[in-house]
Amino acid sequence: MFSTPARTYGDAIGERILRVRIRASVNPRTKVYSPPENPNEIKDIPGEPPAPTEVKERIAGREYEFPRGTPKEEVERVIKRDLESETGIGRAVVRVRDGDVEVLIAGAKPPISHTLPPDKVAVSVEPLGGAIHIGEGDRVRVFVDGRELGEAEVWRRVDDRVVLVMEERIAEKLLKEITRGKAGVPDGGGRGGSERGGKLKRERVRIEGGSIRVDGPSRALVIRGEATTNKGTEVCEGEELVIRRGERLTLTTDSELEVELILGTGAGYSVEEDDVEIPSDWKELAEELADHGGTPICMVIGPQDSGKTTLVTFIANELVERGLKVGVVDADIGQSDVGPPAVVSLGIVEDTIHDLSEVEMRHGYFVGSITPSGHLLQTTVGTRRMVDLALAEGTNAVLIDTSGMVHGGPARALKLHKVDVIRPSHVAFLDRNGQVSHIKRMVGSLEYIEVHDLTVPEAVKDVERKDRIRRRERVLREFFEKREILELDLEEISVQRAFIGTGEPVDLEEESKLPALIKAVSGVEPEILHAERAPDAVILVVRDQAGRIVGRGGRHARELRRLLNVREFVVVNEEELQGVLVGLCDGAGDLLGIGVIREIDFTSGELKVEGRLLRDRTIRVVQLGSLKVDPETGSHEPMNVRV
Incomplete structure (x- = not known):
């Protein structure tokens, strides 16, 4: 017997989707959530137009299947979006409590004014916990760090952000919190971040045709009108755009346009009377x-x-x-x-x-x-x-x-x-x-x-080298926010793009002549932690003094290559391996994620990597890069030694 069609929440290569399938049996790895089977238990949202009875009958008892452990907020978000896609439902409120799903629906969206009152200010924010229960027209209280700033009305909701209309005095308080680094105007934008310690400036810009050029770091919130960006997208009322440090956004319109700008340190804007056209040869190529x-x-x-x-x-x-x-x-x-x-x-x-x-x-x-x-x-x-x-x-x-x-x-x-x-x-x-x-x-x-x-285009902006470094640090820092410690068995993986890990381990007790030979050539008595020999190379990891062993200009290394009869003599200090950026691949050589080396224990044969995996597959290959990265700060520097 097949049960009622269940809507399954899945994950397809990083893209969250909602798909429908017939559920043949109970899956112990998933959990089914369902609105009340009795249509009369699906309530109306107070003060909003009620939904028709046939709509409630259509969604009553509908099943949604999720992997076990899916956060409650995510379950609520997915069910809410699905219900609001139904004809006859203007807005839905979904609450999951102890596995039960409570649903309130309205037959139409509440009427929203499309004109911002002259004594009000619009601010786009990302609510803590998401915007799942917040609807357009709702009255809300604004808190920052547990402290209430005042009341506001939800003017627009765009994805996980809401545009609030509030009194100017409340907006000023909020901007002060942003300036102190507690809310969201980016230093580089796009992927988040905040301008800490710098002063922020708020500007309201109105034009009747023409263009507005905005340099980052800044945010641009469209209050009234529509415009085309220099990247070919259309933006309208309630939409907010983030301009990263070193980048420039152009908004072009042939009618009235009003934009609220929040400008970070070094940001600015200008108004062009003429339209800034996208080059015609760009359009022809497309x-x-x-x-x-x-x-x-x-x-x-x-x-x-x-x-x-x-x-x-x-x-x-x-x-x-x-x-x-x-x-x-x-x-x-x-x-x-x-x-x-x-x-x-x-x-x-x-x-x-x-x-x-x-x-x-x-x-x-x-x-x-x-x-x-x-x-x-x-x-x-x-x-x-x-x-x-x-x-x-x-x-x-x-x-x-x-x-x-x-x-x-x-x-x-x-x-x-x-x-x-x-x-x-x-x-x-x-x-x-x-x-x-x-x-x-x-x-x-x-x-x-x-x-x-x-x-x-004339509007293209030159980016300073320091801003490129700053942006790269931010992207690395944000990528590694979801990092974890990965423990890998050196016997189970292949090491690529390095000499280390490609040779046969050398038993130093049996090869006692090696330390003596190094001391005779370089004058250094090495503390060798690990040694390998490949057909073309001898590879050493030492406690320290690798530079003295190699010698100025590599003169000691050349003599050691001759004496050991190999093409390469590679020696590296133990600490120089820490923080090296590595690629993590599966058995097919496909990239699963990246990380940095935290520790190599040659005695136990364990490699510890602090990294982030984008795919849940077994790591079979570790590829060494030529960059050292601090995942906490995003700071990075090139490696100056061969491994």
Whole structure:
């Protein structure tokens, strides 16, 4: 016997979905939640239009199946969204208590004024515990750190945030709390953070046609009207946009537009009387990709601060608007948007986005560095792997956002070999001040490529190096917020991209001549913690003094290579392995997550990594990077030794 259809809450590669299936038997790993089976027990929301009886009958006894342990708030959120998608339900309130589901519904949304009163101020906030029980038109009390600031009315609800209308004196109190770092105006935006200790400035801007340019770090809340952004998205009343430090947002309209701005340290804005148009050749490229037979692959090449990411975001939005599924390969490993730094990542875009950082990483390839220099092979292989996976995901177009490394021999080799191995159908150049003319000449005559020399918008903003570092630290810090300690058996994993872990362990009691040989050549009596010998190398981990063992200019290492008859002599201090960034892969070589080395116990054969896994699979491969990272602060520095 089949039971009533159950709506199952699932997780598909990081994307939360709600799907319907027939439940044949009870699953001990899941729990079923259900509104009352009696329609009369489904209550009306006081003061709001009642829902028709037939609607209550339709949802009564409906089953929702969740994995056991799913937080109560998440159960409430999913059921609420499902009910509000039903015809005849304007708003639903869902409460789960001791496994029972209480449901209140209204037949229509409460009437909301679309005009902000002149004596009121609108502020967008993210309520503690989520916005699941908060509806438009509700009266709420505002608390910060347990202290009540005053009352407000919910004007809009956008995803997990609500826009509150409040008296200006209450808004001023709230802004003071934000200034003290207790609420949300970002230092870099997009993924969160707060401007601590800096002064915040609030501005109300009204225009009748034209454009508003806003530099981050800031937030822009649309109070009245509609506008188009420089990334091709439409925004309307109640929507809030976050502008990260070093970035610029342009809002363009041909009618009335009113925006509330909260500006962090170093932020600013300007009003342009004329519309800031998206370049026509950007639109033409989007149309050409949409009309292309098969699956077009477009690689974007340009120097730093030329608008590459903005172009990729714009084209992705244009293609999505035409009903296409777009794969975005983020190969800018130093200023990553889709995945963490040091990773070439793939995201799938199926809805319009304001910022590329909204796209979740579907797959990744660990490079282990924030610059392609010295890692050309990993960057090229990773980009090709992500393109292949994008095609396997059934995308209708693939866009590749590349790094701004365009000068010098390694940069030429990187761009040329990427084109050669990927064979894109289109290459879009953003040639700011002729900085990529040499790369255009290298690929311009290839018959399989359509070359597009695109306009670099005047609104593109130069980003200072310190702001790039600051943003990268924030992204790393936020990525590692959900980290855990992973204990790995060295006998069960393969170590890649390093000499260490690739040789046979050396029994130092049997090989007693090795310490004596090192002392004879370098004058250092080494405390060797671990030794390996491979066909081409001897690898040592010592307590300290690795530099003295190698010698100035490597002169001791050269003599030891000759005496030991190997091509490589690698020696590293124990502490130099701590904090090294590593990629964590499964048996198929697919990236599961990244982490940092916390400890290697060669006696017990255990490796401890502090990291974050994005997929629940067994780790079989650890790939060593050339970067050291503090996951608590996001600070990072290159490794200066070979391992």
